Amino acid sequence: MPYRAAVNEYLFMIDNLLDADALRETARFEEASADVTTAILEEAGKLCDEKLAPLQREGDLHPARLENGVVRTSPGFAEGFQTIAEGGWLGMSASPVHGGMGLPLILSSAVNEMMSGACLSLQLAPLMSQGQIEALEHHASDMIKDLFLPKLISGEWTGTMNLTEPQAGSDVGALKSKAVDNGDGTYAVSGQKIFITWGDHDVAENICHLVLARLPDAPAGTKGISLFLVPKFVPNEDGSLGPRNGVTTVSLEHKMGLHGSPTAVMQYDDATGWIVGPEQGGMAAMFTMMNNARLGVGGQGVGVAEAAYQHALAYALERKQGRAGPDGTASIAEHADVHRMLATMKADVFAARSIGLSCAYAIDMAAATGDPAWRARAALLTPIAKAFGTDTGVAVAEMALQVQGGMGFIEETGAAQFSRDVRVTTIYEGTNGIQAMDLVARKMMDGGEAAGLLFDEMEEDIERARPDFPNMADAVWQACESLREATEWIVAQGNMNDRFAGAVPYLRAFARVLGAQLHLKAAMADKGGAREKLARFYILRLLPEHAGLLIHAQAGEADLFAVTTADLAN
Template identity: 45%
Template sequence: MTFRAPARDLAFALKTIGHSDLLARAYPDLDEDTVQAVLEAAAAFANNELAPLNRKGDTEGARYENGRVTAAPGFAEAYQRFVEQGWNSLSADPEHGGQGLSKALELAVFEMVHAANMAFGLCPMLTQGAIEALALHGTERQKRLVLPKLVSGEWTGTMNLTEPQAGSDLAALTTRAEPDGQGGYRLTGQKIYITWGDHDAAENICHLVLARTPDAPAGVKGISLFLTTKKMVKDDGTLGSLNDLRAGSIEHKLGIHGSPTCVMLFEGAQAELVGSLGQGLPHMFVMMNAARLQVGVQGVAIAERAFQQALKYATERKQGRTTWEADGAIYGHPDVRRTLLLMKAKIEAARGICLATGVLADLARLAETPDDRTAAKARQELLTPIAKAWSTDIGVEVASQGVQIHGGMGFMEETGAAQHYRDARIAPIYEGTNAIQAIDLIGRKVRLNGGATMRALCEDMAATAHNLADDPDLARVGERLTAGVAALERATDWLVAADNAAALTAATPYLKLAGEVVGGWILGRQALAASGSSDPWMQSKGALARLYAGQILTQASGQADAVVEADHDLERTAAAALAG
């Protein structure tokens, strides 16, 4: 099918979450027209260069031969054009060759990249995280020789955490980093699930690797972060011989076949320490948190791609006697139309959450006062696990609904609907499963400060609900958002007071509730921004907010009940129930 990158939706979303205000202060030359031009150029690249390769990447995939990986057909050439057009360097510091634009704008561009070709987008996505990690913790040599090449896209980056025995529990990793006597280290060990760990699309690959030195203590305090490269980097920046590392194989996956997911073997590879010994996890979390937000954007992107295909199919497929005039197409069936509109509403809600988190990342650097920067950072950290987990769950849900709208044809690979569902399914798993995101949300972001950051967000959402209530067309949205905020506040109060076991049991229901309420807030703000317009496209924003409020926010009170009652009988009866 023909894909249309949603540049107009993205521009409107950026505007309604305050991106224009941020740009006016931080980037005086980057006005709304320029933002629109950037988005339209990125949309053209996504539509014309990346989308046509998506199906071929799925059916043919990357290839592994003789210890080396070849990218899926057309991917290497598309990557070179991606780099040449400057898409890799949007938000990087100009000191390192970047364009210095906003993180939120970069996220908007990457949504279109991921929607057009999720497997392709994973390569530059991981590079962005490596850029952020080295910019903050890299040595002067790394910043001088490696960082500019990552920013330009001439080299790509990877994140090497997982081992066969050490998934989410990184304390169990065993990869060794032994001093080489010359200030460097030699890495020995095996890492698995390494996205774009090897390929032929760039001249060098920079691996950020978690490992232990010989005298390191057990547990996470013994983990350090190291940089090693596919080809050795000389002191003058030129490339030398191949390093002692290789791809042992590529994984055979449910989806994202165009993305080579590698087993990486480090066989005495020369490496450099990044940051301080024993601080590997905190240093790597810079990269991981960047990736988590990008993965949330992937969830939005794959949902958008699945929605567009489902909508096109619904307007063409003729079946049964419809209620509304639609030339006999299934789009005229009420449940099909309701499903499509709810898919669209959830996409826009998730998109807004991800972009709002990006704006907060910008404000955490650029706000005028220290207090404003601190507050922005706290809210960014609060929203990051919600953006990652809720948005990727929406990606799977919408892709599944896309298959459903296709009916039996959706279950056939020929239509392409199944690919979106298969591709979407990884996003709730990697960069920390969504259950881990929920635990992070309740532990580090809500309970740690007694719920203060969440309550401040609830105050802002309640203010929006009040404004909605004053608009006759949106009053019911305001009422339901008010009720949703009250439910979230009740759940937050319970969570802060609960013991640790009860809180952990409630973590996933709590994140779901938070995502749904914040999503309603996002749609309410969009509806207010569009209120009074005679443009049918703008008027649709109010319709989506009303549908979401009626179908989703009305469930908030029950979701809060699910939070406070999550631990009832769990410990006492689970063993017997699960044993059957």
């Protein structure tokens, strides 16, 4: 079935769930008017529906391949990427100083999610470039900015992120890659990196790698790591391509899904690079890109969920089976369990999408106002948006396959591809378990202050809904109070394993309650409409999950580690 980008959903959320006027009143985003917002999202929707969605199956059936040291991408991918680049979509939120549009992240996040639903394998390329652009804007020297940013923003060059090494995994501090000062402002970078998304390809003329490496005599662990920009071709001062650098693609990974996205093993042999940020400041600089990517990956989960839902709904409406009432054969969409799955998918997509958009809005307000409260809000919501967005992607893709029964298990229908493609998003940019640990540890270093302020605002919204929807408002209020109490318990635990043992259920409970409040807000804007009905379904049937999750979240480590590793192996 044809994919349709969720343009109207985003327009509704921006108008009714966010204080868009407050954002547009800032000097930074005063040009992002309602008319501009509508025009951009509608144009992006056409791009996704007409140009990118047809590439979805091509990437799966005709994977990227490495031939004689050259990576060949899937049919149509080069043209698709050029369409994205020529439309200026890579630089939507980049600074106008180097050719970007300077638009709010809420818009670029919406566009990225729609592109992900159309063709996730291809969308990964612009996402990596956008993250690198932001990292360079914040941390690079003026020379690097002037030379590299215009090319990255235009799409003439693309960007990657090189963290992981064979022996290190998520323990970035165990990396062995090294860099030696050449004495001329450049460094010789050597080492091997794995799982590099779009590490090599044929859709742009140059590829710029952000590589974590260690300088001689630097201390062990993450504190001794520096960040280097290492291009495939060393550019001349005027931006033209110079000699081939000491960068080699060793192999491409054979993956469960995302076959159209070339995931490379990269080898660096005395490759010329420039340091980004101060010596031994690599993690701070790289985290700028990682946080950008975490929100983006959460949006990828939502995008695939939307596409999988549309695919399942179309099948369910067309498939006739069984009897329902006196009128004879009905579509399976009328069967209670299938109807339950479809409603669950739609309700969870709305919740995950609105949480991600709320996170992007907090980032925008922090950038526009410099208010530390907005920065804290953005930091708090980032792991929730990433984890819940991708968990939703996996769950919805699985339900979509279930709706289609045996046909969903047949590869030709395309249903299984959504499940295979989205599965890695819960691993990308820090597994969802790492996101949950970050939430209960680093994001609670303020004693839960940022979370408490969010709960206060949520309860103010709930009170406004109480006259119209007393039962729903009461359910969400009670859930919010339970979440507040659980947060206070977590903050009080000095033993971090007591926090970590329940971190994943805590994050999910947080997302469940936040999703309920946002659904309730949507119901207020659409009284008697489809969104009120969907909110009622979510609050009455899905929100109650939070209670069991919070019991788990506050159970501590004792019973968990009472089951020893020997017991597990027995």
